[in-house]
Amino acid sequence: MVTTLPVPEESTLPTAPAPNAAQGPPVLHTEALVKRYLLGEVEVMALRGVDFRVNRGEFVAIMGPSGSGKSTLLHLLGGLDRPSSGEVILAGERLSTLSDDALSQVRRRRIGFIFQAFNLLPTLTAGENVLLPILIDGRDAAPYQEKLTALLGMVGMAERQHHKPDQLSGGQQQRIAIARALITEPEIVLADEPTGNLDSKSGSNVLAMLRRICDQMQATIVMVTHDPRAASFADRVVFLKDGQIVDQCPNQRDDQDLVRIAQRLAMLESD
Ligand code: ADP
Ligand code: MG
Numbered sequence: 465m466v467t468t469l470p471v472p473e474e475s476t477l478p479t480a481p482a483p484n485a486a487q488g489p490p491v492l493h494t495e496a497l498v499k500r501y502l503l504g505e506v507e508v509m510a511l512r513g514v515d516f517r518v519n520r521g522e523f524v525a526i527m528g529p530s531g532s533g534k535s536t537l538l539h540l541l542g543g544l545d546r547p548s549s550g551e552v553i554l555a556g557e558r559l560s561t562l563s564d565d566a567l568s569q570v571r572r573r574r575i576g577f578i579f580q581a582f583n584l585l586p587t588l589t590a591g592e593n594v595l596l597p598i599l600i601d602g603r604d605a606a607p608y609q610e611k612l613t614a615l616l617g618m619v620g621m622a623e624r625q626h627h628k629p630d631q632l633s634g635g636q637q638q639r640i641a642i643a644r645a646l647i648t649e650p651e652i653v654l655a656d657e658p659t660g661n662l663d664s665k666s667g668s669n670v671l672a673m674l675r676r677i678c679d680q681m682q683a684t685i686v687m688v689t690h691d692p693r694a695a696s697f698a699d700r701v702v703f704l705k706d707g708q709i710v711d712q713c714p715n716q717r718d719d720q721d722l723v724r725i726a727q728r729l730a731m732l733e734s735d
Contacts, residue, residue, distance in 0.1 A: 490553075491554070491555060492541060492552070492553070492555075492686070493515075493518070493552075494541070494551060494553070495515060495553070496513045496549070496550040497516070497537070497540060497547050497549075497550035498511055498548045498549045499511040499536050499540060499545075499547050499548050500548045509707055510533045510536040511537060511707045512706070514704075514707070514708065516537070518684060518686055519684070521682045521683070523678040523684075523685045523687070523697070523698045523699045524687070524699065524700050524702060525688075525694065525697075525700070526701075527692070527701055527703050527704070528732060529705065529729075530690065532732075533704050534688040534704055535656055536707075537704065538656050538688050540552055541652075541654055541686060542575050542577060543568075543570050543571050543575065554574065554651065569601075572597060572601045572648070575650050575651070575653075575654060576597075576644075576645030576648065576652070577655075578638070578641050578653065578654070578655035579656055580656055580657040580660040582637040582638055582661070583641065584640060584644075585629075586629050588628075588629075589625065589626050590621060590627050590628075590629070590632065590640045591612055591616065591626065593641075593644055594616065594644045595608060597644060597647055598647060601648075608647060611647060612647070615646055616643060619642055619643045621639050621640060621643065633666065634661055634663075634666060635662055635665075635669055635670060638658060638661075638666070639669075642658075642670070642673060642674070642677070646683070651684065653677075653685045654686050655685065655687040656687075657689055658671075658674070658687060658689075658694075659689070659691065660691075668693075674687065674697065675697045685698075690729075692729055693722055695715075695725050696722045700713070700714045701713050701715065701725055703728060703729070713725070
């Protein structure tokens, strides 16, 4: 369907600021981020100098063809891996200056992660899974009971607190994973293809939930996706190709967003 759409000139892309793009210093930004992988003798340049920023309260989607470096960028943003060169700066703090222990503390306390495969622990209940980031951090979960109840209510899972993951649907598991990502009140939430394992109805629910979390809790979200429909829920879409940012477009929150994003992705995939 996508490839049969007429291809617009690049200049027809809207350039107005995103509605939720708060001014001021970014929550997270990068400077000339480079990531090289060695595959035997062969060097793969996964990122070639990426300057990316996300403002407080903004919901940004990162899109691009398969292999364009989306997951690599998200991993570096979250301190799950270190760049070959360049910098990731979280609220003014340069992650390269941190020891491995300090970096893992940043990951545990200041960043919320949502993965395609949910990554819930099967032996724990839904509620225990939400509290896991607190427990892993060696903290007492008791003071978080109220917060747990509020988050489970917010993701529509209040009745499922004592269920195990295998008693929940995929969409329900992802909602628990969203609550887990928020329990520490992180400065930023990073999501890698959060709807990739869901049917379209559950996927829409999860996306609407992320949108609400951004609007009502002023959460900052960066989401990697190759699905134009998912990206249409964001304030702004950043397009990657061959490890570089090649375009950005603010969504207008109208029914043309999806078409614009799909057309841009189709152009990148056919280049
Ligand atoms: P995307 O998420 O956009 O599909 P990735 O970030 O996973 O892209 O990968 C970008 C490039 O880096 C691809 O060419 C991929 O093969 C390569 N790559 C990713 N991870 C590794 C790794 N651990 N070792 C070697 N090459 C990798
Ligand atoms: Mg990926």
